[in-house]
Amino acid sequence: MVQAFMGSGARRVFRFGGALLWLSLSPWAQAQEPRAAASSPVSARAQAPFDLTGYWVSLITQNWRFRMVLPGRGDYAGIPINPKGKQFADAWQPAADIAAGRQCEAYGAPSVMQIPERLRIGWQDDETLRVDTDEGMQTRLLYFGAAASAPVSPSLQGTSRSRWAMFALTNPAGAAAPQSAAQRYGTLVVTTEHLMPGLLRKNGVPYGAQTKLSEYWKLRTLRSTRWLLISTKVTDPEYLAAPYVYDSIFQQEPDGARWAPGACSLTS
Amino acid sequence: MKFRSVVLAALMGMATVLYAEAVRAQFDLSGNWAGESSEDPVEHTAGGFPDMFAGIPLNENARQAGLTAPGDEMQELNRQCEPWPAHYLLVGPWGGRFAALRDQAGHVIAWTLSSPAYDRLPMTIWMDGRPAPPPLSLHTYAGLSTGRWEGDTLVVTTSLLKDAYLLDNGLPSSNQETDTFFLTRYGDEMTIMLVVDDPIYLEAPYVSARTMKLISGGSIVDNPILYCMPAETIQGFTDGHHSAVELPPQEAHQEAYLAHVYGLPREATDGGAQTMYPEFAKKLVGYRPPVCTLYCAQNRRVPPDPFRR
Numbered sequence: 001m002v003q004a005f006m007g008s009g010a011r012r013v014f015r016f017g018g019a020l021l022w023l024s025l026s027p028w029a030q031a032q033e034p035r036a037a038a039s040s041p042v043s044a045r046a047q048a049p050f051d052l053t054g055y056w057v058s059l060i061t062q063n064w065r066f067r068m069v070l071p072g073r074g075d076y077a078g079i080p081i082n083p084k085g086k087q088f089a090d091a092w093q094p095a096a097d098i099a100a101g102r103q104c105e106a107y108g109a110p111s112v113m114q115i116p117e118r119l120r121i122g123w124q125d126d127e128t129l130r131v132d133t134d135e136g137m138q139t140r141l142l143y144f145g146a147a148a149s150a151p152v153s154p155s156l157q158g159t160s161r162s163r164w165a166m167f168a169l170t171n172p173a174g175a176a177a178p179q180s181a182a183q184r185y186g187t188l189v190v191t192t193e194h195l196m197p198g199l200l201r202k203n204g205v206p207y208g209a210q211t212k213l214s215e216y217w218k219l220r221t222l223r224s225t226r227w228l229l230i231s232t233k234v235t236d237p238e239y240l241a242a243p244y245v246y247d248s249i250f251q252q253e254p255d256g257a258r259w260a261p262g263a264c265s266l267t268s
Numbered sequence: 269m270k271f272r273s274v275v276l277a278a279l280m281g282m283a284t285v286l287y288a289e290a291v292r293a294q295f296d297l298s299g300n301w302a303g304e305s306s307e308d309p310v311e312h313t314a315g316g317f318p319d320m321f322a323g324i325p326l327n328e329n330a331r332q333a334g335l336t337a338p339g340d341e342m343q344e345l346n347r348q349c350e351p352w353p354a355h356y357l358l359v360g361p362w363g364g365r366f367a368a369l370r371d372q373a374g375h376v377i378a379w380t381l382s383s384p385a386y387d388r389l390p391m392t393i394w395m396d397g398r399p400a401p402p403p404l405s406l407h408t409y410a411g412l413s414t415g416r417w418e419g420d421t422l423v424v425t426t427s428l429l430k431d432a433y434l435l436d437n438g439l440p441s442s443n444q445e446t447d448t449f450f451l452t453r454y455g456d457e458m459t460i461m462l463v464v465d466d467p468i469y470l471e472a473p474y475v476s477a478r479t480m481k482l483i484s485g486g487s488i489v490d491n492p493i494l495y496c497m498p499a500e501t502i503q504g505f506t507d508g509h510h511s512a513v514e515l516p517p518q519e520a521h522q523e524a525y526l527a528h529v530y531g532l533p534r535e536a537t538d539g540g541a542q543t544m545y546p547e548f549a550k551k552l553v554g555y556r557p558p559v560c561t562l563y564c565a566q567n568r569r570v571p572p573d574p575f576r577r
Contacts, residue, residue, distance in 0.1 A: 057545060061476050065557065072531075080306075118546065
């Protein structure tokens, strides 16, 4: 039908137009919004636009006085705590929680990336990224694809569903242009729920069981240094009046020589 | 035949234009952006804490300059209205308005970032591939910024800045500073990471980040108009501790002050690259900050004090 409609002249025009379209789009191919990776047999590990595996150390250049030492009692600055949350925090006594074996309640997914620590990141399998912390010895499992749909019970780290938001060079027909790993760009998008209640700050600022977490994990490179920027938004209808948003920065280390596992603590 | 060819060619042309415009619009930074993330809410608004440099990879030059910076200096009429350099986008309270500057063909040749506050000059990010300027070019508070896209991220390099302050507790920044911004938009949010290199005052890059939110219309609360009005005397500006005639080392005085105000040892408040890393937290076990009495339940931002820079 198409062939019947298009004479040779029309085909030439079509080819010329297609070429024109492709050429005209190439400058703008760099300006596309990240898009979700289409479901395909390619594994999450193979799709990764950047390599997160290895050891990373947190850089505490922001919120230093809340992260490097115990925050002052009653100091909730920066957290959109609601009256119920403030009431909880004002009455909070660490000794009671320690006695109850809840030393790790400040190391749940909504707050663990703020802890001064090192991360060890690796692929547990093709569809699961494993993130270990040395401080508090926590493990976050970031599930991609079908692995994310497994039913789970609430836990300290919750259930994290992940996807690569890919920035892909595409041709006008929508097919991805061939790219090497070095040419791919994107963001790891993580959403977490099914969390046990815990603490956002080690002076009693709480989060509840309905808390949800959304994160953007992004690699930044300058000269030979690689940083992992994790932008986090915590929503909690129980204790927060608005989303709590913060950014965590990690710098890559060459190896695990400084990896130093330590137990959770509510007193340091 | 000719008619169909002409129709097809026209359709192709229209598709080209429409598709290119659609794609271009998807990655548009234009709009009013307000700070959304919560880091250092007091330091970035009401002002940095005097002599508190923990987490900043400063060197000894910067430390001495910071310790001797008197609040009095900001009383000087000729300095009260000094704007901040480009890094104020991260360390200050304001968001800003991004707008595209386009050529006749509609291509973005620059992004401009403006703020209604007097203390941050408009920033122009040139996207036209111009070469890096010679080092002896004019230095300004806004500096000269060039940008390039790395995938979904706008990478901006800013140099040719003037001597100024890194933080408003007196930590200096030099005219040799180079700022590298990474801006990535995710729908109505944008993350910005900044790497500050300053061979005069930093012993390692100072890295910080911030998330901003697109606001419709531009709220007066998020981006208020702020004029500078020089005054002979600014009441309550100094903190009673600093004075132009007090110079370090006055160890006993300094340490007593720091222990009283922050509950921290001098080694921590002196800052330096070591204070950025987790190992340093081990040295602070047992230190307790005092009970919070000021700005304690600040949800997001302290109302700006027009007399603080």
